[in-house]
Structures are given as C-alpha cells and as structure tokens.
Amino acid sequence: MILLKQQLIGIEGTLESMMKCAEDQCPHVLSNGRVQQEIRLACKEKNFLSSDFVRFCVAEQAGTDIMNKVNELNLAVAAHVSDRTTDEVIETLSRSYKALVGDMSKKRCSTPDVLRSRSRVSSDSSRNDPNDTYSMADTISQQSDQSPLLPQPSVSSLLESA
Numbered sequence: 001m002i003l004l005k006q007q008l009i010g011i012e013g014t015l016e017s018m019m020k021c022a023e024d025q026c027p028h029v030l031s032n033g034r035v036q037q038e039i040r041l042a043c044k045e046k047n048f049l050s051s052d053f054v055r056f057c058v059a060e061q062a063g064t065d066i067m068n069k070v071n072e073l074n075l076a077v078a079a080h081v082s083d084r085t086t087d088e089v090i091e092t093l094s095r096s097y098k099a100l101v102g103d104m105s106k107k108r109c110s111t112p113d114v115l116r117s118r119s120r121v122s123s124d125s126s127r128n129d130p131n132d133t134y135s136m137a138d139t140i141s142q143q144s145d146q147s148p149l150l151p152q153p154s155v156s157s158l159l160e161s162a
Contacts, residue, residue: 011047015040 019039023030030036 011049012044015043015047
C-alpha cells in the first residue's frame with residue numbers, strides 16, 4: 001500500500017509539473033485561475049487509480065507467477081518420474097538378462113568372442129590329443145556365452161555340426 005501511495009503522489013507531482021510547463025508555454029491562456037482549477041479537477045478524475053484495479057493487477061501478476069512456478073514444479077516432477085522409471089526398467093532388464101544367460105556369479109571368459117572362435121578351431125583340430133581335457137559340452141557352453149549383441153548360432157545347430 002505504501003508503494004501505491006507513493007505512486008499516487010508521483011502522479012500528482014506529474015500533474016503539477018505539466019501544469020507548470022503549460023503555464024510557461026501558454027501564460028495568457030492559463031493566467032486565469034478558474035481555467036487552471038478546471039484542468040486540475042478534470043486531471044485528478046482521470047488520474048484516479050482505483051483500488052479494485054490495483055488488486056486485480058496484483059492478483060493477476062501473482063496468479064501468473066504462481067502458475068509459472070506450478071508449471072516449473074510439474075516439469076521437474078515429470079522429469080524425475082521419467083528418469084527414475086527408465087532407470088528401473090534398465091535395471092530390471094539387466095537382471096532379467098543375467099538370469100536368462102546363466103548364473104550371475106559366473107564369470108565370462110576374458111577372451112574376446114572373435115579370438116575365442118579361432119582358438120576353438122585350433123582346439124578342435126587337436127582333439128585327438130589324449131592330454132586334451134575339453135569336452136563337447138565345454139565347447140557348446142563357451143559358444144553360448146557369447147555377446148548378446150552379435151547373432152549367434154543356436155545350441156541345436158552346434159550339436160548337429162558336432
């Protein structure tokens with residue numbers, strides 16, 4: 001309310017400054033006190049700032065600010081829900097993949113798939129060696145433990161080729 005009163009005083013000050021300027025520019029017309037009084041009264045009626053208008057403007061601005069903040073909060077909540085849900089889906093898919101592939105504690109061979117297939121070919125050629133301890137089940141197990149991103153032969157096709 002103090003700000004409103006200061007603004008009204010500012011409006012009255014502006015009216016007085018305009019009247020002074022008009023007197024300086026048109027001294028003959030405004031030398032009559034009655035004309036000046038009529039101008040002042042008419043201007044005061046036009047310079048009236050109703051309290052209803054002020055309340056409406058304050059409420060409208062506050063309403064806009066509140067709605068902007070609510071929208072900002074809704075956006076933050078939506079982003080969090082989306083991120084958390086996506087993280088949970090990825091985690092669940094990862095656990096499901098590990099469960100489908102085999103024992104979660106089982107370690108994969110550190111040899112890359114490409115090199116492992118070459119070493120199998122060489123180990124298959126040395127199968128006649130009595131000191132060889134690999135079995136067909138080991139070979140199939142190694143082949144089924146390959147990367148899920150690359151197309152792999154099925155277990156049945158591996159058994160048929162053996």
